[in-house]
Amino acid sequence: MNKEALFFSSKEKELIERPLQSTKSHKNNNISFDEVYEIADTQEFILRGKFQRVALQFPDELLGDASEVSVRLSRDVPAAFFILGDTSYGRNSCCVDEITAEHVNADCLIHYGHACLSPIERLPVKYVFGRQDLEIEKCLEAFETIYQQESWVILTGEQYYANALDKILSELLSRGYSQVVRNEEEYSKEYMAKVINEDIVEARSSGKQLAAIYKDFSVFYVGKESPALTTFAMTCHLHVASFYSYDPVEHKVIHQSPDTDARLRRRYMVVQKARDASVIGIVVGTLGVSRYLEVIQHMRKMIKEAGRKSYMFVIGKLNPEKLANFAEIELFVLVSCPENSLIESKDFYRPVTTPYELYLALSSSIWDKKWITDFSSILSLKPEENNSLNEKNEPHFSLVTGRLMQPSIVKEEQVQIKEESSLCNSQDVIKSSEHRQLSVIHRVHSVSADFHKNERNWHGLSKIKAQTQAAPLEIGKSGIACQYQNEHEH
Numbered sequence: 001m002n003k004e005a006l007f008f009s010s011k012e013k014e015l016i017e018r019p020l021q022s023t024k025s026h027k028n029n030n031i032s033f034d035e036v037y038e039i040a041d042t043q044e045f046i047l048r049g050k051f052q053r054v055a056l057q058f059p060d061e062l063l064g065d066a067s068e069v070s071v072r073l074s075r076d077v078p079a080a081f082f083i084l085g086d087t088s089y090g091r092n093s094c095c096v097d098e099i100t101a102e103h104v105n106a107d108c109l110i111h112y113g114h115a116c117l118s119p120i121e122r123l124p125v126k127y128v129f130g131r132q133d134l135e136i137e138k139c140l141e142a143f144e145t146i147y148q149q150e151s152w153v154i155l156t157g158e159q160y161y162a163n164a165l166d167k168i169l170s171e172l173l174s175r176g177y178s179q180v181v182r183n184e185e186e187y188s189k190e191y192m193a194k195v196i197n198e199d200i201v202e203a204r205s206s207g208k209q210l211a212a213i214y215k216d217f218s219v220f221y222v223g224k225e226s227p228a229l230t231t232f233a234m235t236c237h238l239h240v241a242s243f244y245s246y247d248p249v250e251h252k253v254i255h256q257s258p259d260t261d262a263r264l265r266r267r268y269m270v271v272q273k274a275r276d277a278s279v280i281g282i283v284v285g286t287l288g289v290s291r292y293l294e295v296i297q298h299m300r301k302m303i304k305e306a307g308r309k310s311y312m313f314v315i316g317k318l319n320p321e322k323l324a325n326f327a328e329i330e331l332f333v334l335v336s337c338p339e340n341s342l343i344e345s346k347d348f349y350r351p352v353t354t355p356y357e358l359y360l361a362l363s364s365s366i367w368d369k370k371w372i373t374d375f376s377s378i379l380s381l382k383p384e385e386n387n388s389l390n391e392k393n394e395p396h397f398s399l400v401t402g403r404l405m406q407p408s409i410v411k412e413e414q415v416q417i418k419e420e421s422s423l424c425n426s427q428d429v430i431k432s433s434e435h436r437q438l439s440v441i442h443r444v445h446s447v448s449a450d451f452h453k454n455e456r457n458w459h460g461l462s463k464i465k466a467q468t469q470a471a472p473l474e475i476g477k478s479g480i481a482c483q484y485q486n487e488h489e490h
Contacts, residue, residue: 031131037065038128039072042110045126046077055106055123057084059093059113062130069112082106087317094228095337098122098288114159114228118337119290134164134222134248140171142246142253143220147177154192154214154240155182157222161248165222181217193235193338193373214239221245221256227339233260234342234371264371266344273351274361277308277331283323283352284314285336291376292335295355298379299333306362320347333358338373 034040046054054073058066063085070081082104087097094116101109101123108124115127147153155172157165169182192214219240223229224247233243233256243256274280280303286292296312303310311329315322318340323332332352334341343352353361356372372378479485 031133033065033068034072036131037069037072037112039069042073042126042128043077045110046073046079046108049108049124051079051108051124053080053082053104053106053108055082055084055101055104055109057087057093057097057101057109057111060085062113084109094339095286096120096123096125096288114226116228116337116339118286118288120288121290122288129159129162131163132158132160134161134168135251136164136168136171138251139164139168139222139246139248140175142251143168143172144175146220146244146253147218149176150179151177152179152217152241153177153181154217154219155180155222156219157246158224158226158228161222168222193232196235196239216241218242218244222248224249225254227342229256230263231338231342231373234263235338235373237261237264238368238370263344267357267371268367270351270353271357271361271367274331274333274353274358277361279309279311279328279330280358281323281326281329281332282310282312283318283332283334284312285318285334285340287314289337289375291379294379295335295375299335299355299358302359302362308362318343318352320345320349323352324349335375338375341373341375 054077056066056070056073058069066083066085070083074081082101084097084100087093087095087100094114095118096109096111096115098109098120106123108126110126110128112128113130115129117127155165155169165182169180172180196214214236217240219236219242221229221232221244223245225245229245233245236243237257237260243260245254245256246252247254282296282299282303284292284296300310300312311326313323313326313332318334318336323329327349329350332348332350333355334343334352335355341354354372355375355378359378360367477484477486479487
């Protein structure tokens with residue numbers, strides 16, 4: 001069977017029986033329950049805003065505490081609370097699920113656990129990151145094995161280690177590490193990512209280097225391997241002197257630069273595949289992040305101007321089985337938050353790219369290994385050259401296949417319409433002037449139509465002339481399937 005004719009589906013039994021890795025945070029550390037979930041601060045937020053219907057969004061690993069949090073919040077707050085468990089979009093619960101909150105008519109949302117902090121537009125939101133214990137002395141030992149006292153270091157990490165990081169900074173300063181920074185706004189993780197994204201955009205237009213202040217710093221990140229760490233490391237890669245992460249569970253230090261180089265090489269390969277794609281699927285991975293509609297419209301326009309065909313998909317949570325059902329699509333571009341937009345799994349049937357990578361593929365820009373995570377940044381990026389239709393339809397050499405590729409689905413031809421000596425009737429021929437001009441005809445080549453014709457049509461019983469001989473008629477079997485008349489009993 002042709003591989004491209006395969007279709008996939010999820011196993012319903014596995015989805016239903018999937019165990020939740022639920023943990024109760026107040027049992028895993030020495031911090032009180034009310035401190036972990038910021039009960040008093042959350043009650044003050046609700047009362048100050050006079051909210052009546054409050055949505056409480058929990059990730060899977062914290063669902064075990066959801067009911068207790070709801071009970072404690074409702075003691076002194078006259079409001080209705082709704083627990084949101086399974087998020088509508090994204091691989092994790094880092095995004096605010098405004099869609100589910102609207103289903104219960106919530107007028108505010110409390111987001112628990114790790115968050116990507118993507119800008120939203122519909123609801124007031126309070127983030128409760130929680131708190132985790134950290135063996136400070138072991139973290140300090142790991143830090144001292146890497147850096148000298150005069151080193152310039154940005155100390156950052158997972159959001160639930162915020163209190164522990166403050167203690168680590170204080171201890172490092174007392175040990176003579178006077179160049180370690182943390183709490184200043186320009187050295188926070190979120191601000192750094194924002195400035196670096198803007199730096200790439202500004203550098204292309206004005207040549208300004210907004211992120212130059214980080215070039216002498218090394219980053220020390222406290223947290224285990226996660227999409228947040230991967231995204232942040234790729235963003236900072238070319239803007240800092242070095243990048244190290246410390247896993248507080250395994251108690252080991254990882255130099256992120258080699259891994260980041262390998263990831264960027266893989267992303268470069270995805271960009272090359274995007275250059276060859278004729279049919280591109282735009283996958284909506286969020287309905288809450290600000291300006292996502294503008295980005296989708298911008299990409300559709302960009303794809304059309306490049307002579308390609310685009311389709312839009314709203315499929316909720318992304319998985320290989322869903323995308324594999326659209327075999328005609330040669331490339332998918334995912335519009336999602338920074339932490340969910342990077343897809344590196346080999347399970348996907350077609351490559352999945354980011355909006356910025358698609359911009360690089362469809363424009364004449366040369367990638368300098370700088371990587372943008374915020375999809376709204378591409379709204380400020382414009383192709384450096386606006387090639388004509390003829391130039392866009394010129395074949396190019398593919399670095400993936402090693403062949404000349406013709407990705408455009410729009411072909412332009414100039415034909416000379418000959419003058420007719422006689423007219424049959426008004427319906428067959430339109431009268432025109434004696435000297436006919438060259439007419440431009442646009443032929444639309446449908447890749448999906450070719451796919452249906454060549455791959456999804458079964459030609460097993462089709463008669464091929466001069467190759468198929470008529471078979472002689474023969475008497476078939478008679479009887480029932482368990483034993484035909486010409487079969488012997490055993």
